[in-house]
Amino acid sequence: MNLLRKISEFLTLRKKKRFIKDQRSRSMHKYSILSIVVLFVILIIMNVLVDLLAENRFVDLTAQKMNSVSEETRKVLTDLPAEVQIIGLFERPDNLESSIYQLFVPLLDKYEELSKGKMSVSYYDPDAYPSIVFGLDPTGSTSFSKDTYVVKSGDRFVIIDPMDCLIFDSYEYSVNNRTVIVGNSVETVFTGSISYLVSGDLRRAYFTNGHSESGSSTIRDLLRYDGYECKDLYLEQQGGIPDDCEVIIINLPKSDFTENEAGLLSDFLSDGGKIIMVSDFSSYPTEMTNLFALAEKMRISITSDIIRENSPEFMLVADNNYYSKGIVSDAYSSLFGIEFVTVGESRSIQLGDYSESDATVRPILASSSNAVAHYVESNPTENLVEGTKYFALHSAIDGRTGRGEMIVLGTGFISADEYISSLGTNDDGIRFFRYLIHSLTGKTVQTPIPAKFLPSYDFTNMPSVSEQTIWTVMLIAIIPFVFISAGIIVYYRRKHK
């Protein structure tokens, strides 16, 4: 009963009646409450207004504009010619802090916003919604794994593994086995995928298979963003080259092609096909007779000599003559805007003397004039003549129905997955390789959005261990000690004052 009365008192604010005698206090009370409420409302309105007015206004102060959507992406999204869906095959993460999804979820929301309804982003956990997977690919031939993104437009789609969009510190990984994220290519990948999916100018690139070719996933992904459909080519099984094939990429095969295969490729060239071939010493000492003969027909001879750069200014590492900066020939550097490409352990590619061919050959990538080429299994001898050696050559012939072109590279540094990942980032080299393919297919592509790298926080002036100790002692002992003793001195002096 007592409680009930108290509640009713509380509800009817009976307590206030006690103050009824005091008009002044009551009006002050009212005024006080009112002023607080008014201030609160004003502040809320102000905040809401600012939120509305300045919603998308911000300045990204980071050097690499880590937090803003690039102009290129904005252009792609505002001019989307077709509907695009992005589906995350996982539950939309709520707490983004310190998870890699903070790089994805807000950015894709931003994409959705910028596309003005042309693009949608949704998240479905395939365990909870198994049907979503069937909707993505009705043929059922693709397996979708959880925790990936699917970018879909019409019937075509691209699967993106978030992990592939992260760039790790390869040194930390190889030496300390730690994964340290140094950058990300989220925008590169997603914007690239979107432009690929909606692109009307779609090219087909075929990668040969069946000769222990090197992995090409990096190149394939990037080509896809450039608007290529990348397919596998099993020459022996397929018995021919598909009609839609515009360029064939032979990436570091380790066994020779059969005569039949070489014949098909040769015909392909005669029909105006384009081939880019990479062969370094990873196939040595296997005889690559048929394949090399194909190049020979284009007046390019692939030797078993290794290029040794003797000019220190072009050497990458002081004590290793076999890793160097390749010089891009004028014709290509003016086209691509790239002057040097990191290469290494390269076969020397020479102008062949196959006189029956009327192919025209021109250099792409060369050493300095102080390089030598020596047989890979022998040591360099003194009597070698220094001169310009070639890492890559281009050859063209007028075939039966078109102009066949072939590019041969003696180094896998800029095309093969194993080199790319172990070298960390060789962005210019990879770009160079892609541009070579574009130069063959005649495709003009927009520059892809560069990956965003976190600034390096490494000390350029690493303190020695003793210096570290001094600083540490200063910071966690001396400075606090000075403060504490100042406090104690003040306390005691004033205590007895």
Added chain:
Amino acid sequence: MIAYYKRELLSYFRSPTGWVAMALYAIISGFFFSSWIPSGGFDLSGEFVFVSGILFIVVPIITMRLFSEEKKTGTDVLMYTASSSLSGIVVAKYLAALTLFLLMNITLLIHMLILLIFGGEINAVTVGSLFGLLLLGAVFIAIGTFASATTENQIIAALLSFTVILLSRFVFIFSEQFRSITVGILSALNVFGISSERIASAGNGVRDAMNWLDPYAKVDDYFIGVFRIQPIIFCVSVIVFFLFLTYRLMEKRRWSQNG
């Protein structure tokens, strides 16, 4: 007003309080900093974000005494009978506490200098994080000032601001809890046949409204090097609001019926 600013600021250094707060701040941040030196590289913004997470320890120390002591010693009479306005005195005391906080952050500037000596990287993210940290500090000091005005007991004032600041660190967790509670209640009481989507969006509304008040989420942008005006407006609003509450609370004693 200036009189109170000077008195409060100097009183931090007349008693051990100011020194202890500075030492504590220096030790915690210094420990964090020096533990990173051997790794050969350090993103200083990480330290600033870390420090912003321990404000719940630092801020109560510098704000607990601001008003609570006045009531206890009877010196509040001076505030009420001085010809300067009470609001000015509230602002003066707040600014004094804020100044001490800024002085404490000189430690962090020293860390910046050392980092420069090591040839480390200082960029927009670093500076933005420092700014975010200072802004958070300014907000929490306003809350601490108010807490100090609510009670005559320093310890209670400290505990109060400690709790509020600590809780604000976890707004995003509570908001999620409140979302599910709202959804649960609405679903249980669903007599009007509201669709489950509506209920879910109501829950999200509750969550978003709470998250909107999260000061840490507000300054997050600064921690990643993005400058926006909204966090500043928000933080200044919170500061103004709490200082006004403090002023009203002090003023209330003049006309309150409870003596």
Added chain:
Amino acid sequence: MIEIKNVSKYYGDKLALNNVSFEVRDGELLGLLGPNGAGKTTLMNILTGFLSSTSGTVSIDGHDILEEPAEAKRNIGYLPENPPLYPDMTVREYLRFVCELKKIPKVSREKAIAEALSLVKIFEVSGRVIRNLSKGYKQRVGLAQAIISKPKILILDEPTIGLDPRQIIEIRNLIMSLKGKHTIIFSSHVLTEIQSVCDRVVIIFDGKRVAIDTPLDLASRMIGPKRLSLTVASESEYIGDALRSIEGIKRVTVVRSEDGNVQYELLLEPSADVRRDIFFSMASNSWPIVEMRSNEPSLEDVYLGVTSLAERKGGSK
């Protein structure tokens, strides 16, 4: 001039001040007399703007304390019962702070501090931390705080409470020395203190202003019936008659009889001094006087007297 008009103050349900009105003239030393809890402190807090009244107005030189607080407060120096001292400061630091607070120009600050220090005679402790000072010194620092800006009006709430007799005299002399330079309102619950220094006295009892007058007039009113306590070492029954026969004695009552000593209480006419007559009368009868003592009216008596006076006045109207 201070005008207090119909000031009332409620604390919740409790009426602490009930419709109090009076004026304080410029330059006068006004005593505020009343027992503890009568409402003196409340009244002073209202005068200084520390509290707001529930109703009624206070104006200081024509400035209403609620409407124009800054102007009104500028002329007031206030020493509350519990002096508002920051224990962590030294006396000098504290007075410097008070100077800034009262907006004394920078150039005259040091002079003002020196004057205040010498006036309240605390020069020797000016470098000490207030926390370590004795109660008497603290009181004086508080007083220095109140007078440092040379305010026209000084309001002192029980300035002598809790001090030892020597300190009380010192403070009282100090207040006397300030007389004339300031309008002073000073409160006390000790009658003699007020009587000895004040120009006029206001008596507050139970929240009401029950009297305002000069101490002299007030005394004559207050001192109502005088009492004398007499102990005689004889149990003679004629003593009472003998006493009654002395002129000026209104009533005789036996208080107590013990071991042959009888104690009488005598009620006297207000202005009579009958002690000689009693002595001779007793001596002539060989009744030895063991003790004879004049019972001064207690403060409570005075209040009661004045209160009943006030009530009677009120009743007759």
